Amino acid sequence: MLKSAQIVSQIQLLIKNGALKAHQKLPSLREQSMQSGFSLMTVLSAYQQLEAQGLIYSKQKSGFYVAGAQVDASSASEALQHTTKIEINSQVFHYLKDTQQQDIIPLCSAFPDHALLFNPRLMSIIAQHAKKRPSYQQNANLPPGNLALRQLIANKYIVQGIATSADDIVITSGALDALNLSLEALTQAGDYILLQQHIFYGAWQASERLGLQVISIPEHPQFGFDLDAFEQALQRYPIKVCWLMLNSHNPIGFTVSDEIKARIGELLQQYQVHLIEDDVYQEMYFGQHKPLSMKFFDQDNDVLHCSSFSKLLGSGTRIGWVHAGRYSEAIQHRQQMRTLSASPLIQNALGDFLSSQHYEKHLRTLRRTLAQNKKQFYQALQRILPNTCEIQYFESGYFLWIKLPESVNADTLYQTLLAENIGISPSSLFNPQHDQSSYFRLNCSFAWSPEIEQACVRIGEMISTLSE
Structure with missing residues (x-):
């Protein structure tokens, strides 16, 4: 058995039999190293394995602690994601800068059509x-x-x-x-x-x-x-x-x-x-x-x-x-x-x-128009996009969330469309934890027009091209 695996096994057992309680602090890396006789790197490797299993968690400048009520480690890892270092500011900065061009078709915008x-x-x-x-x-x-x-x-x-x-x-x-x-x-x-x-x-x-x-x-x-x-x-x-x-x-x-x-x-x-x-x-x-x-x-x-x-x-x-x-x-x-x-x-x-x-009159008009425009977008996109796409539609707001075929990356689609002055929002903007960006968001607040229709047709064509 590897040295780090020995430490992992010992701590797993202590947690299981209740000797280590939820949110109890573990010995520091140095203390654990002195107790076990293993190197600091071996202890760190063991703690990282336990953290990946959801059995312990770390606090910045404080150390490692026992996690709360334990569940099956595999199901927990599928449901929850723990991120200690986030890097998204640079991506958002470039996204906002690139999509502010005046001639872009703003299906990427977070705001409703300004005319509304x-x-x-x-x-x-x-x-x-x-x-x-x-x-x-x-x-x-x-x-x-x-x-x-x-x-x-x-x-x-x-x-x-x-x-x-x-x-x-x-x-x-x-x-x-x-x-x-x-x-x-x-x-x-x-x-x-x-x-x-x-x-x-x-x-x-x-x-x-x-x-x-x-x-x-x-x-x-x-x-x-x-x-x-x-x-x-x-x-x-x-x-x-x-x-x-x-x-x-x-x-x-x-x-x-x-x-x-x-x-x-x-x-x-x-x-x-x-x-x-x-x-x-x-x-x-x-x-x-x-x-x-x-x-x-x-x-x-x-x-x-x-x-x-x-x-x-x-x-x-x-x-x-x-x-x-x-x-x-x-x-x-x-x-x-x-x-x-x-x-x-x-x-x-x-x-x-x-x-x-x-x-209140303004709000009633806005809600009615958004509902009409979103429904028209949804019906048109069902015809235009490849049937390998999945469009999620909800009775509120003005966004459509679209799942791409497995072979198409939303970041690649975004960059390709941006070169043609068409803006979309890839899912990596909303979840920097995933390596694969497989969804994109579309702003559907705009009145349907020949320009909008052509942009959506181009999105469909590009998805088909990338999937090939």
Whole structure:
């Protein structure tokens, strides 16, 4: 038996018979080396093998610890992925830079068609405020932000049965700012964060920047969210924070049921884990009823709910918020050291616009148009794309998630189409853990046109060519 295998066998037995408890710290590499008489490299190899089996985990600058409730190692490794070093910022930088060309067909965009977001009434209100000096005054709009706007946002939570006051709301410079501020307030380097396997790349970027260890769970093929994998991750690892998107998920598009959300809330309370909810697409539902946020199921006020107006009124608004509750001051402190505040002019104008009937009318028109455009895209792509592709369609949002044939790599497809000024979003942007990028996201918010049709035909032709 190899020397490292001896150490592995010994620790496996100690864990199995209960001599080593969940989350108990193991002897350091040097201590284990002195006890066993083996070299430091042999001990490190053994610990790495045990970590790969899901029996132990590492904490930055702290050492190795026994994992939580043990399950079959092979099934665990299939369901959960542990990443200690993330490298995605460079890829995202080049992706955003390459897809900003003016002549590109923006099927890669994260925003709806700007023509759908332009609202003349809002522009008129902004113009009126631009003539008034008080609209530029900073003091009334410093963190936590414009009081009238915060009260209007709080009222929307109250309508959904979520007790909220204006003091719970912090206005930010967009949703990403809200998400990053929330994560900074709750974590420090080396902490464990749980993400969905595919999620908005900003979550991966923030984890890389803050030096966090990521545990990711796969999507459920039927329900979108895999509760079993979620509970397994909470049992096995010392998760500090979850960052989840459960309504009109980006990039896949599913909305998680209220029953599953309720169970997520119970598990968060049971394991005392915080949740940062990215809910920028909540208003983009196609049915009669607006989906609930996880804030509705928050039992211990541990959910920080983040959203924005950017996907609804255009990126130029750049106003987001976080329902921060008891973490409001901690977030404001970080905000004052960094972004200070969102645009006072836009905050004042949004306050007037939201209090009018024009905002709700705008949302109804936007939802109806997105539903029509997405359905038309879906029907057309079923005809255009090779039958070896699988198109996932959900009744919300404006994204389609498309699985490629096994022989086609989405990154190669992306680069090839980019040379023809056609933009798509490869799955590697949303899951840097996988070596194989086999899906891509398509923005279907645009009205169907000859230009769009030709771009989709070209995508189909390129998939066929690459698969050969």
